[in-house]
């Protein structure tokens with residue numbers, strides 16, 4: 001028999017099979033919810049599980065909620081405690097994914113955010129690597145443009161803006177690519193469909209500025225910090241032109257979902273020698289040691305589910 005799974009819905013831990021929201025829910029009608037994707041890593045050797053940078057994710061959901069005029073019913077610390085409790089109840093013996101959502105729960109057909117109560121739901125599921133992290137990705141530059149800060153702000157992780165990501169990734173896959181890099185309306189590089197982008201040039205990391213219509217990734221910030229501290233590699237945050245993509249020494253994606261994924265082809269042009277680059281591989285290894293709680297110095301980012 002499969003184990004019962006719980007979700008946290010508006011203050012209660014309930015059976016995932018019976019958790020439901022009305023079809024008239026504002027968030028369902030208009031995409032008016034903000035969310036996070038958080039990973040928990042399981043170590044079979046000692047039956048331990050660590051949630052990676054959970055606090056930073058909940059701090060970001062609080063910022064997203066503020067932008068969308070939503071009220072946080074729980075503090076960041078309370079959300080962390082609720083999440084640990086939920087994972088304990090769900091008792092995975094594998095890596096897992098945590099998806100908290102704060103949503104407009106009023107049943108109304110007006111798009112406005114006022115006079116509309118906020119709900120919260122957190123669900124979890126077992127999840128391993130969904131991208132092959134060894135072979136290198138072949139991506140294209142999307143013909144779609146990234147949503148802008150003055151349209152649907154990418155800085156906030158708003159469910160409705162993922163219609164943009166859905167179009168981007170669908171057309172990329174239909175054209176035979178693994179994903180697509182997206183340009184902003186002004187023609188600069190932003191990020192992948194749902195992950196941030198790094199290039200390597202002359203031994204330095206280059207990534208998009210936080211004001212270039214990106215979601216400011218927790219993984220991005222992790223990589224900037226650990227590359228400097230552990231590998232002595234600086235990151236330059238600046239505008240990136242499309243053609244810089246083609247001549248980079250290396251390129252890789254990063255994100256909670258994508259983790260650290262080398263890119264080996266962009267628009268069918270090989271990046272570097274067309275194989276995952278040495279710096280991307282070094283960063284990938286370090287990242288996995290950190291998220292699994294194997295490096296003492298970075299255990300501050302890992303919340304144990306077992307204690």
Ligand SMILES: Cc1ncc(COP(=O)(O)O)c(C=O)c1O
Nearest residue numbers: 194195196215217218219255256
């Ligand atoms: C659009 C977008 N950019 C970047 C990221 C990477 O963010 P993080 O590292 O916080 O998961 C994500 C992942 O959720 C995303 O959806």
